[in-house]
Amino acid sequence: MIEAFDAEAFRSLGHQVVDALADHWKVAAAGDPPVQRWMEPEDAFAFWEERLKSGVDPRTLITTILERSFHVAHPRNLGHQVGPVLPAVAAIDLIGNLLDIGNGVYEVGQPATPMERVVLQRLASVLGLPQSADGVLTSGGSLGNLTALLAMRQARGGAWESGGHEYAVLVSEESHYCVDRAARIMGWGQEGVIRVPVDAAYRMSMPALRNALTRTRVSERHILGVVASAGSTATGQMDPLEDIANFCASEDLWLHVDAAHGGAFAFSQKARPLLRGIERADSVVVDFHKMLLCPSLVTAVLFRRAEHSYQSFAQEAGYLWRADDEHAWWDAAKRTLECTRPMLGLRAYALLALGGESLLETYIDRCRARTLRFAEMIEAAPDFELLIVPESNIICYRHVPDRNASPEEVDHLNQAIREHLVREGYFYIVQVEKAGRTYLRSAFMNPFTEEFDLAELLESLRRTGQTLKRNSTTSPS
Ligand SMILES: Cc1ncc(COP(=O)(O)O)c(C=O)c1O
Structure with a gap:
């Protein structure tokens, strides 16, 4: 049994893995294989079950995983908000995978915990939060x-002991579903999230926000704060943070900014103005695994006032930490749901140390520039429609080859085209329902995407639409 832990065996397999990954990365980032080789879920399950039964050697396992994986770094992956990992960060992350020190408490927290604090303080400063800000890294934006x-609940309601179900927050109707989920987890039910309509640009509407507060104040619910999105998942649009901050200040409400996607824009001079007002938030969430080139998951949760970081989980755990070290930043488990944690600090620190902030700026500017260029191409194409001109790096659009078609026919056509494209594997895009209609959606997370990929995407959508139409008119009913 002990031989299974042999260092030389690790060295040998590790070299094979790194070599195979580097070769794979080269071709995937160059757009050589398809984005993925589609398999129906049951077929994929049978495939992997069979290999486990029949046995598989390490080399075959490596190559088969790579062949069968979705290639995030592929220039024609224009789907979810998952960006390519900076290879240098992935390489350093390997250290965390083998050392695997839980780092919930400082006794086993070196070096990830102090690294985590360095990164959090830098991020807080880039966002413009005061020096008093502090926070913690956690596994994902939802958490x-x-x-x-x-x-927020503890600071405003003091409900850790009592539970308190009578609370609510005001949230844009475009917010990520995890905000609603969080409210329900806290026992607030569906009344715990008061949905605020958006304006024509899909940003939280200020008149609607004022109305929502007035309406809710006459109910039983105690409004704790506002959750703003920067940017919102479906469209990437930024809520008017400055106006919302003024509103929260005048109404004495907590301002939480879900900047899981767009918080990264603070690293770009050009994109930074989109976040104006974020520096006034009481709390902010930023995902490093979205626009910050880190492997998932690693999320910064920042609090304007350091003491709030200790209020999420006001609990004692004598076997882990001392109750008298009330604000001991070095015992991270005090402030996270996780007890054992991956060495998250390594990833985020490696990004800043080996990638650097100027790389982030170039990356963000490039993704946004490509998105705007794609918007121009769509606007110039008579058979395509934009939902809105994008301000970040997410864009919603649809193919309308026949202006006499009913809205339902256009919806079905776009749904069918997307499904076909995903199965074919040469492009990956997603879809959303907006204004009651189906739109195709692309997040531009990929520095490898070029303008000719975008021209080819539009052509593919057209070609697929024509093929589907031909098949539907020739197939027997
Ligand atoms: C605005 C926003 N918030 C939160 C989340 C959830 O983050 P995670 O997937 O890291 O849990 C997402 C995910 O797409 C998001 O777009």
């Missing part, structure tokens, strides 16, 4: 938002 909302 990050829950962590921040728990602190």
